[in-house]
Amino acid sequence: MSVPASRLAEAGASPRLTLVVAYSRNRVIGRDNGLPWKLPGDLAHFKRTTLGHPIVMGRKTWESLGRPLPGRTNIVITRSPGYAAEGATVVPDIDAALRAAGATDEVFIIGGAQIFSAVLDHADRIVATEIKADIDGDAWFPLLPSFRWRESSRQPQPAENGYEYDFVVYERVPVAR
Numbered sequence: 001m002s003v004p005a006s007r008l009a010e011a012g013a014s015p016r017l018t019l020v021v022a023y024s025r026n027r028v029i030g031r032d033n034g035l036p037w038k039l040p041g042d043l044a045h046f047k048r049t050t051l052g053h054p055i056v057m058g059r060k061t062w063e064s065l066g067r068p069l070p071g072r073t074n075i076v077i078t079r080s081p082g083y084a085a086e087g088a089t090v091v092p093d094i095d096a097a098l099r100a101a102g103a104t105d106e107v108f109i110i111g112g113a114q115i116f117s118a119v120l121d122h123a124d125r126i127v128a129t130e131i132k133a134d135i136d137g138d139a140w141f142p143l144l145p146s147f148r149w150r151e152s153s154r155q156p157q158p159a160e161n162g163y164e165y166d167f168v169v170y171e172r173v174p175v176a177r
Helices: 005-009 040-050 059-065 094-101 113-122
Strands: 016-024 028-030 055-058 074-077 089-091 106-109 125-131 149-160 163-172
Touching: 016 040, 016 113, 028 113, 040 125, 040 149, 040 163, 055 059, 055 094, 055 113, 059 074, 074 094, 089 094, 094 106, 094 113, 106 113
Parallel strands: 016 106, 016 125, 055 074, 055 106, 074 089
Antiparallel strands: 016 028, 125 163, 149 163
């Protein structure tokens, strides 16, 4: 899945594109179409971060949620024509997702792995929960090239269910012209 050139052409007028993700030390973000950990603090942080904003996700992420997330415009990207997602807007690509988000200052990309990989090079910010453990899984978050991303904040959190974790924000490093 690639990001259409029109997204790049309108970069000056577009909303901030923020990825929201939780991943383990070995970059796992999911297993069997779900989260392989239970971290109530992370879920509360996700809600605080995304509430009132459009959220964009792939079909598998939508199906793992089982329902639209309240207080947010839910936008689902899928290549399946005719796919229906009650309570969400269904679109074929990220360009259509950004149009569906309408006039807003920020759009949150919430997964899954294919969507993260497709938009990472065009994101402005990453709000991450970094879990300090290696966890088995079948979906991964891509590596962040250090020359493109800088850590702007890190907040250690109390351990939950045997997992230590931090809330971390990464900002895109401006490209020299």
